[in-house]
Amino acid sequence: MSVTIRDVARHAGVSVATASRALTGSRNVRPELAARVADAARTLCYNHNAVARALRRGRTNTVGMVVPEIGNPFFPAIVEAVERRLEERGMDLILCDAQQDIAIERRRVLTLVGRQVDGLIIVPVSATDSRAALLEAQRSIPIVQVDRFADNLSADWVGVDDEVGIAQAVDHVASLGATRCVFVSAKPKTSSAQQRLTGFETAVHRAGLDSPAPLLDEFSVDWGRRAALELIARGERLPDAVICGNDVIAFGVLSEFRRHHVRVPEDVLVTGFDDIRFAELADPPLTTVRQPRDRMATECLRLLDIRIADPDAATQRIAISPTLVIRESTGGHS
Amino acid sequence: MSVTIRDVARHAGVSVATASRALTGSRNVRPELAARVADAARTLCYNHNAVARALRRGRTNTVGMVVPEIGNPFFPAIVEAVERRLEERGMDLILCDAQQDIAIERRRVLTLVGRQVDGLIIVPVSATDSRAALLEAQRSIPIVQVDRFADNLSADWVGVDDEVGIAQAVDHVASLGATRCVFVSAKPKTSSAQQRLTGFETAVHRAGLDSPAPLLDEFSVDWGRRAALELIARGERLPDAVICGNDVIAFGVLSEFRRHHVRVPEDVLVTGFDDIRFAELADPPLTTVRQPRDRMATECLRLLDIRIADPDAATQRIAISPTLVIRESTGGHS
DNA sequence: CAAGTCAGGGTAATCGATTACCCACAGGGA
DNA sequence: TCCCTGTGGGTAATCGATTACCCTGACTTG
Structure with missing residues (x-):
C-alpha cells in the first residue's frame, strides 16, 4: 500500500543505500543518480516512514x-x-x-x-x-x-518569579491606598500556587497590610466565583483589594462582583496573574502580572x-x- | 542505555518471543514464566519501545x-x-x-x-x-x-449546522424588535465563514430585516474591535443588532463598544457564535450559538x-x- | 609505474518488537 | 502401540530506513 524507499530505489534503478543517501543528503551521490531518485520519489509520491527512521536513528x-x-x-x-x-x-x-x-x-x-x-x-x-x-x-x-x-x-x-510577581500586585494596590487585602488562589499543590502564596504573605507583611485568611481552592473560574460569593456573604466589610492567584480566578471574581453590584475598582481593587489574552477584555480590564x-x-x-x-x-x-x-x-x- | 525486551527475556531466562507474548498477552504463556517475565520487566523498569512496535504492527x-x-x-x-x-x-x-x-x-x-x-x-x-x-x-x-x-x-x-445557528441568532434579535442588523465575521475562506455568511443573508432576508453590507475580515478579537470602531466612526445610526461570526469577534466588539459608551443591550444587541467558556463571563454575558x-x-x-x-x-x-x-x-x- | 587516496557505489547489519513458522511433548482415541 | 491434536516453547523473518563496511575505479604523487 505505502511507498517505501525500496520502491523508489527500484524505480530509479539504484540500491536502497543510494536512494537513502540521495534523499537525505547524508553522503554525496552522483548528480545524475540523485536526480533519478528525486524523480522516482516524486512520481511515486514517496513520503518517508518516520517510524522506521526513528527506530534506526534513535532520534x-x-x-x-x-x-x-x-x-x-x-x-x-x-x-x-x-x-x-x-x-x-x-x-x-x-x-x-x-x-x-x-x-x-x-x-x-x-x-x-x-x-x-x-x-x-x-x-x-x-x-x-x-x-x-x-x-x-x-x-x-x-x-x-x-x-x-x-x-x-x-x-x-x-x-x-512568582513571589516577585505577587509582590508587585500587592505593592501596587498598597500604593493605591488599600489596607485590607485578601488572596484568592489555589491550594498549594503546585509550585506556582505555593510560591504565589508565600509571595503574598511576605508582601503583605512587608507592606504592613491587613490580610484575612487566604481563600484557597483551585485555579478555576468557578472557584473565583465561589470565593467572591463567600466574601460577599460574610456580610462584613469587603477587603480593599482582592489579589487573585491567576487570571481565570480573577474572571470568576469579577463576574460575581458584577452580578452583586460590587463595583471594581471603586469598591474593591482586583488583580490577576498570567495576563491571558482575555485579561484586557474583562470588565473592567484586568490588572495582572504578565508572564x-x-x-x-x-x-x-x-x-x-x-x-x-x-x-x-x-x-x-x-x-x-x-x-x-x-x-x-x-x-x-x- | 534503554531496557529492551531482550534484556527482559535474558533476565527472566526465556526467549524474546515468550517475553513478548507474556507482556502483550498475545498468546498463552505458562503462568510461572509469565510471572518471571513480569518480575523482570518490573525490576528492570522495562518500558516498551513504541516506535519499534509501531513499525512492526503498522499501527x-x-x-x-x-x-x-x-x-x-x-x-x-x-x-x-x-x-x-x-x-x-x-x-x-x-x-x-x-x-x-x-x-x-x-x-x-x-x-x-x-x-x-x-x-x-x-x-x-x-x-x-x-x-x-x-x-x-x-x-x-x-x-x-x-x-x-x-x-x-x-x-x-x-x-x-452553521446556517441554522446564525438563523437562530438573527431570528432572536428580530423577535426582540431589531430591524437593522449587521454581520461581523471572517472572510469566506473557511467553510464556517461561508456558511455563516449565507446563513445570515438568508435569515435576514426571510425575517425582512434591513442589513448593511457585512463587515468581513478574520476571526479575531482585534478584528471585532476594528469593526466596532468602524461602525461607530460611520457616524450614522448604529444598527440595532450586531451578529458576530464567532465569540472572539464578539469580545472585540463588546470591548470597543464599552470603551465608547455604547450600551449593550440597550443601544445595540450583540451575539456571538461557539459559546466558548468565556462567553458567559463577558460584560455583558454574551448571547451566543452553542456548539x-x-x-x-x-x-x-x-x-x-x-x-x-x-x-x-x-x-x-x-x-x-x-x-x-x-x-x-x-x-x-x- | 606502483602505491596511496578518495569518491561513490552496493550488500547486509541494525534499530526493537512482533509473529510466522517449526518443534517437542503430553494426552486422547482407535 | 501408533497417530493425531493441542499447548507452549524457541528461532528467525519482518517492518522501513539508515549506515557500517567493503569494493571498484579514477586520480595523485613520488
Missing part, C-alpha cells in the same frame, strides 16, 4: 509536551510560543493534556518516552505527585519543566538543547521577572 | 489532530473533548497547530502521516487551500474533518472508527443542530 526530531489542562488559556499560550520556536528549527511537537490527573499525566509521559521524543517539556500537575513519573522518565530523556516544577526533582525549570511567554519558550528550548547535548549538565532554574500590567480593575486607564 | 494506537490555531479557545475546547474520548479507549492524541498557515498545515499533516497515526482529525485552515494536502494524506490514512471542511474533498465531516463539543467529539471518533474499519465506506457529513444560549448581551437574564 525523532520531535519534542513532547504535557500540560495540566489545555482548557486553561494560559497553557495554549505557552504551547503556541513553544510551537513557534520549534517550527523555526523544523522540529515537531507532540502535545498531551493531563486532564489535571496525575495518573493520566504519568501515562502521557511514559507514552512520550516510548515514542522516543528527543525531549520533554512539562508543566507538572502537582508539586508532590508528579515527581515519580518525571524521575522515571528522566532516566531516558531530557526534561525541562515550565511554569511549575515538581518538588525534590533535579530537573531544569523555567518560569516567572513573558515568548521569553519562557525561548529559554525553555535553550535549556532543552543544553540538556540534550549534555545530559549531565548542571540543572538550572530560570526565574524570569514578570511585569505588572495596570488596567482598570485597579483604576488604571486603558 | 500506533494514536490519532493525529491538526487545528488552525490553538490560541483561539474554541479549538482547545474541541481538543479537550476529543482527548477525553480517546483517553477512555486508551488511545493517544498527537496535537499540532497549523498557525493559520497552509504551508505549516501541510507539513504537519505529512508529518503525522509519516508517523503512522491511525487516523487524522483536522480542522482545515482554508476551504480552498487545505484540499491538496488532505487529498494526499487521504491516500494513506483515514481523515475526519471537524468544524470546518475543505471544498471538493470527499472526506467525512462533523460540525454544526455541542462533546457530541461533536463523539461523532467524530465514530466516523473515524467507521473509516478505519472500512476505508471505502461512503463519506458522511454530520451537521449537528446548535442551540442558542440567551444571555444579557441581548437582554436575557443571567
Whole structure:
C-alpha cells in the first residue's frame, strides 16, 4: 500500500543505500543518480516512514509536551510560543493534556518516552505527585519543566518569579491606598500556587497590610466565583483589594462582583496573574502580572538543547521577572 | 542505555518471543514464566519501545489532530473533548497547530502521516487551500474533518449546522424588535465563514430585516474591535443588532463598544457564535450559538472508527443542530 | 609505474518488537 | 502401540530506513 524507499530505489534503478543517501543528503551521490531518485520519489509520491527512521536513528526530531489542562488559556499560550520556536528549527511537537490527573499525566509521559521524543517539556500537575513519573522518565530523556516544577526533582525549570510577581500586585494596590487585602488562589499543590502564596504573605507583611485568611481552592473560574460569593456573604466589610492567584480566578471574581453590584475598582481593587489574552477584555480590564511567554519558550528550548547535548549538565532554574500590567480593575486607564 | 525486551527475556531466562507474548498477552504463556517475565520487566523498569512496535504492527494506537490555531479557545475546547474520548479507549492524541498557515498545515499533516497515526482529525485552515494536502494524506490514512471542511474533498465531516445557528441568532434579535442588523465575521475562506455568511443573508432576508453590507475580515478579537470602531466612526445610526461570526469577534466588539459608551443591550444587541467558556463571563454575558463539543467529539471518533474499519465506506457529513444560549448581551437574564 | 587516496557505489547489519513458522511433548482415541 | 491434536516453547523473518563496511575505479604523487 505505502511507498517505501525500496520502491523508489527500484524505480530509479539504484540500491536502497543510494536512494537513502540521495534523499537525505547524508553522503554525496552522483548528480545524475540523485536526480533519478528525486524523480522516482516524486512520481511515486514517496513520503518517508518516520517510524522506521526513528527506530534506526534513535532520534525523532520531535519534542513532547504535557500540560495540566489545555482548557486553561494560559497553557495554549505557552504551547503556541513553544510551537513557534520549534517550527523555526523544523522540529515537531507532540502535545498531551493531563486532564489535571496525575495518573493520566504519568501515562502521557511514559507514552512520550516510548515514542522516543528527543525531549520533554512539562508543566507538572502537582508539586508532590508528579515527581515519580518525571524521575522515571528522566532516566531516558531530557526534561525541562515550565511554569511549575515538581518538588525534590533535579530537573531544569523555567518560569516567572512568582513571589516577585505577587509582590508587585500587592505593592501596587498598597500604593493605591488599600489596607485590607485578601488572596484568592489555589491550594498549594503546585509550585506556582505555593510560591504565589508565600509571595503574598511576605508582601503583605512587608507592606504592613491587613490580610484575612487566604481563600484557597483551585485555579478555576468557578472557584473565583465561589470565593467572591463567600466574601460577599460574610456580610462584613469587603477587603480593599482582592489579589487573585491567576487570571481565570480573577474572571470568576469579577463576574460575581458584577452580578452583586460590587463595583471594581471603586469598591474593591482586583488583580490577576498570567495576563491571558482575555485579561484586557474583562470588565473592567484586568490588572495582572504578565508572564513573558515568548521569553519562557525561548529559554525553555535553550535549556532543552543544553540538556540534550549534555545530559549531565548542571540543572538550572530560570526565574524570569514578570511585569505588572495596570488596567482598570485597579483604576488604571486603558 | 534503554531496557529492551531482550534484556527482559535474558533476565527472566526465556526467549524474546515468550517475553513478548507474556507482556502483550498475545498468546498463552505458562503462568510461572509469565510471572518471571513480569518480575523482570518490573525490576528492570522495562518500558516498551513504541516506535519499534509501531513499525512492526503498522499501527500506533494514536490519532493525529491538526487545528488552525490553538490560541483561539474554541479549538482547545474541541481538543479537550476529543482527548477525553480517546483517553477512555486508551488511545493517544498527537496535537499540532497549523498557525493559520497552509504551508505549516501541510507539513504537519505529512508529518503525522509519516508517523503512522491511525487516523487524522483536522480542522482545515482554508476551504480552498487545505484540499491538496488532505487529498494526499487521504491516500494513506483515514481523515475526519471537524468544524470546518475543505471544498471538493470527499472526506467525512462533523460540525454544526452553521446556517441554522446564525438563523437562530438573527431570528432572536428580530423577535426582540431589531430591524437593522449587521454581520461581523471572517472572510469566506473557511467553510464556517461561508456558511455563516449565507446563513445570515438568508435569515435576514426571510425575517425582512434591513442589513448593511457585512463587515468581513478574520476571526479575531482585534478584528471585532476594528469593526466596532468602524461602525461607530460611520457616524450614522448604529444598527440595532450586531451578529458576530464567532465569540472572539464578539469580545472585540463588546470591548470597543464599552470603551465608547455604547450600551449593550440597550443601544445595540450583540451575539456571538461557539459559546466558548468565556462567553458567559463577558460584560455583558454574551448571547451566543452553542456548539455541542462533546457530541461533536463523539461523532467524530465514530466516523473515524467507521473509516478505519472500512476505508471505502461512503463519506458522511454530520451537521449537528446548535442551540442558542440567551444571555444579557441581548437582554436575557443571567 | 606502483602505491596511496578518495569518491561513490552496493550488500547486509541494525534499530526493537512482533509473529510466522517449526518443534517437542503430553494426552486422547482407535 | 501408533497417530493425531493441542499447548507452549524457541528461532528467525519482518517492518522501513539508515549506515557500517567493503569494493571498484579514477586520480595523485613520488
